[in-house]
Amino acid sequence: MDQEQGGVGLDMFLRLLKASVGQILHLQHGDAFLSWMRVEAPRLFPEVFAGLPDRVRRALATELGRQVWNATPLPRRGFRPLPLPRPKASDPCPCRSGRIYERCCANAPALPGLTPELMWAFVVGELPLEPAAALAEEGAIPRPYLGIVARRLVEAGQPVRAQRFLERLFDDPEVLDRSDLDTLDALLEAYEKLNLNEEMRAFVQRFTQSFERAEDPEPE
Numbered sequence: 001m002d003q004e005q006g007g008v009g010l011d012m013f014l015r016l017l018k019a020s021v022g023q024i025l026h027l028q029h030g031d032a033f034l035s036w037m038r039v040e041a042p043r044l045f046p047e048v049f050a051g052l053p054d055r056v057r058r059a060l061a062t063e064l065g066r067q068v069w070n071a072t073p074l075p076r077r078g079f080r081p082l083p084l085p086r087p088k089a090s091d092p093c094p095c096r097s098g099r100i101y102e103r104c105c106a107n108a109p110a111l112p113g114l115t116p117e118l119m120w121a122f123v124v125g126e127l128p129l130e131p132a133a134a135l136a137e138e139g140a141i142p143r144p145y146l147g148i149v150a151r152r153l154v155e156a157g158q159p160v161r162a163q164r165f166l167e168r169l170f171d172d173p174e175v176l177d178r179s180d181l182d183t184l185d186a187l188l189e190a191y192e193k194l195n196l197n198e199e200m201r202a203f204v205q206r207f208t209q210s211f212e213r214a215e216d217p218e219p220e
Helices: 002-027 030-044 054-071 116-126 129-138 143-155 159-169 178-193 197-215
Strands: none
Touching (some): 116 143, 129 143, 129 159, 143 159, 178 197
């Protein structure tokens, strides 16, 4: 039962992150996003917020929103984060509790693992397809998340475009690691969608041979 509850909690949190990134990309304004977060976080993640006093609920939603905002790549910043400045100890707390920051949200714990690279996974899913595909073709999206864009292109009837930018990625197996496996799967799905079975087999053989050569140690 505990595992089921933990799974539900994780699903709710991921749903909150997805909705948050959608709003960040839409608003691109920190204060406006925090206002949205104070209203929507308790609704989207009731497992954490239910039963909390209003002041605590607002403080938690604001601090969570600040950390999500600070880790999310922004289009207007060339897809780099624009962290909100940390308030000074004597400043009014941004959660609007009426307290000073030092006596309110200053000691809120940081969310582990909330990094710009992780947030890219949500950004590439929430961006309109054309900008997302253009970023993928430019090499601006972290490699582990290129498969998300590729699958969106396949679903939109553009498997050839997905195939082209993914093939370039696998030209050099020396730079690949296990985090690229999902992207490799996406390329194989594009081949399958295009009925390029011979090309898929040839690619797999070529890639395997190149990868094995890259893995072999240099003779001394």
